[in-house]
Amino acid sequence: MKKLKSVIQDGDYILIVYDEKRRWIVQVKTGQAFHTNKGIIEFDKLIGKPYGIQLPSSKHKNFLIFPPTPADFLFKTVRKTQIIYPKDASFILVNTGIGPGSRVVEAGTGSGGLCSILAYYIRPNGKVYTYEIRAEFLKKAQKTLQRLGLEEFVEFKNKDILEGIEEKNVDSVILDLAIPWDIVPLARDALKPGGILASFSPTIDQIQKTTTALKKNNFGDIQVFELLLRSWQISSKNKAIQATRPHTQMIGHTGFMIFARKIEINK
């Protein structure tokens, strides 16, 4: 992802916000327009304007134009497969300590959502090695990373990770696939001493099997978490309307996260 710019330019990916639910990421192209059921937004009216502008659509509806963050991208561009949510991606990021300079193995790539976040944060001198057995997914992910300007920080590997992890002494291994337990011994070999493995799974059955594999393969400090995100509607103080409350609808479950650290085997 390139540095956030102050002025909207041809070729920029922009975040268009109508409200909390209706928001899109699109690429600005001279002479073209973006169509919503709230009206049309002509890109030529945007080019050269500062980010943050409010733009009325052809239907006189008000839209806001912002530079997208990686979390915005995560939400808006990678919806076709099961995605990892920003709440989970960010918790994995900080709990593993993955940051600028980290070398990380990820499997599988999926549509590249988590990969984007990792690539954004290991810049400028780290690397994400991402394994994906399905070529069409890897290609799609590669495009997403390109669009974000993050391609150079990722090595895309169209391989079955079960055939082996080629990297050694990596800081972290991140698993987001159906059978993480089979990869645990390989992850152990790839990790540096004390290195951290994180695995994301939707079901408790998967978490149980992964925990068993982690114990067998000399991982310690094993911890399992889930995160519940609640969004709130806030009424302004002293206003007549009383509306401060959580929203009715909520995502009640995305997945469970395991964290574990590689232990040295005492001889």
Add this chain to the structure above:
Amino acid sequence: MKKLKSVIQDGDYILIVYDEKRRWIVQVKTGQAFHTNKGIIEFDKLIGKPYGIQLPSSKHKNFLIFPPTPADFLFKTVRKTQIIYPKDASFILVNTGIGPGSRVVEAGTGSGGLCSILAYYIRPNGKVYTYEIRAEFLKKAQKTLQRLGLEEFVEFKNKDILEGIEEKNVDSVILDLAIPWDIVPLARDALKPGGILASFSPTIDQIQKTTTALKKNNFGDIQVFELLLRSWQISSKNKAIQATRPHTQMIGHTGFMIFARKIEINK
């Protein structure tokens, strides 16, 4: 934070893990020892050993030794004032898009917990400008950042942020203090077009007042969230003992987070 090392050295800060609750961060010093009620750990037995080793204490209890992550530091070194939890810090980080190269204003510094996370992630070419009116807190935070090797990425400002934010065109402003609403107009001036403000507050009253201030001061896309973290105990599959369940005790509330983006005022 310096690169994670494979071998424990004199002067390293290490994470000592007994179990999920009993864990400490201490500095390794030749000839010295760490005392717990589970026995004594002599540092000389650690120096030169790989991270991840299991070490029996003088009471024959097993301890694990790991390199600490920034999240570990957040939890273990900055307990004296109210701290921001890793779940909240990481969500703020990713939702604002703060990353390598970002320029960020933070107020107040407190004991430096959130500041540490920000400094770790804006490396190597970003900067955190952190405001704290209480000199003794700022000094303590500075020491924490020093210990983490992150001092050079932070400018410590012993000032009342209400007297003005000196930085301009910053990517984000992060507020973690009692009266965020008063700082909103100043934050607006400091932010670049489309820049993101995030504010963390324990009470709904604070969130209501901050929301009102954000609306008045031309911020848009205002969103309020809270995150609930649940930790699980996992039994291995097919084992006699049945123990897969969330832990009984839980932190039911830390705080609410507001995110908002600076809007250009149409003339």
Add this chain to the structure above:
Amino acid sequence: MKKLKSVIQDGDYILIVYDEKRRWIVQVKTGQAFHTNKGIIEFDKLIGKPYGIQLPSSKHKNFLIFPPTPADFLFKTVRKTQIIYPKDASFILVNTGIGPGSRVVEAGTGSGGLCSILAYYIRPNGKVYTYEIRAEFLKKAQKTLQRLGLEEFVEFKNKDILEGIEEKNVDSVILDLAIPWDIVPLARDALKPGGILASFSPTIDQIQKTTTALKKNNFGDIQVFELLLRSWQISSKNKAIQATRPHTQMIGHTGFMIFARKIEINK
């Protein structure tokens, strides 16, 4: 609600279950049928059969037929206005101690959902006095209670409760309306010594105002709660399919509940 019967009879209200989401309460009528998009169920095939039978529809889909509980009714017959959920209704019931023999004032009646639960549980010698200013709602609620066979346990009052509560020395007052704080002084007069008031409100603003009114009007032991219900999908142990997980969609908020007890004023 009449005693649960073992055999389905003409005139019975029955619960038809296709799956967790698709379920209906209908009245059995000789010669008639119930139409769903999963096929038609002819009532004549049900009459005289035991409850719990599995019945294939005209489209060979399997339906289950059960006697509805009051909670089923709450969910399936009173959807048009905002309803109180079984999780909240049951918590209010048990926390107030409303049970067989209790005399309870309720306002407002709404479509009669909470009223049905209260009437079911104060049987056979208690009474619910329910106030509703809107005649059409009261009429609809009365029909719901009739259908449940609970009408005799309720006194329906088409009155503005702000004009006064006619009952004295009642065990509990239950408020489920937009401005509970105005009714607090009247509730105090109606309650017996130590009697319990419970109020249900969707917003925090309402809860704050009600709390203030309760303190002013000599209520004590004021407590505020919210309940989050999570439903789970369970895979059978040792099965290939791994599916034990909370459902993705969840109701993240229904409302907050206040409980308070009447205090004697010391003279």
Add this chain to the structure above:
Amino acid sequence: MKKLKSVIQDGDYILIVYDEKRRWIVQVKTGQAFHTNKGIIEFDKLIGKPYGIQLPSSKHKNFLIFPPTPADFLFKTVRKTQIIYPKDASFILVNTGIGPGSRVVEAGTGSGGLCSILAYYIRPNGKVYTYEIRAEFLKKAQKTLQRLGLEEFVEFKNKDILEGIEEKNVDSVILDLAIPWDIVPLARDALKPGGILASFSPTIDQIQKTTTALKKNNFGDIQVFELLLRSWQISSKNKAIQATRPHTQMIGHTGFMIFARKIEINK
């Protein structure tokens, strides 16, 4: 539980409230007193006074005196074994439709907490048949029910429920023991057509096994839930102090609840 009385009498069980955490249920005895670290309360000062009075202790601390509800008893008198919480007990009550007149089988009795709630609500013409293999627990539970005046509504059975359920055609079977799956076939025989079984278990492993047993034994409409209770601290509106927020500490898990209905086997 006897009818709530207006005036405190010798022999009454009373709820003494200091604050949300410090609350006790004790029996009033002429000439005696209750000692707390906030001072002494002499019962003679209470007898003949109305419920709801505020009483200063010997240390001039203010206490409130109320008639206890069954939920109060659940919380305050049955702490020694694992107890079922009011939130779960009430949800089971209403979701099974157990109410005045219901005939219910319960196993195990434990210390009688859930049994008390059931007995209170099946009055005056229902019955709870409660099975407990441990004689000392049954005796303790019997005393609790006696104290509540609910003994006549319960049949206490010092038997291993695995040896058979003697009752037939009961409305509901409620399981709160370590191995509910073994009791499922017996529960099926005891239930009336369409009757409802509810089971409470702390672990997911238990829930998986019980679900498997329910499917094998022709139960349908199987649903699994958990309830999270959050308590709030509310600041009065327009006050200087800002304090509206959930409490920090929370019970993150008590148990999971299964509900299932008996299906007729088609021949």
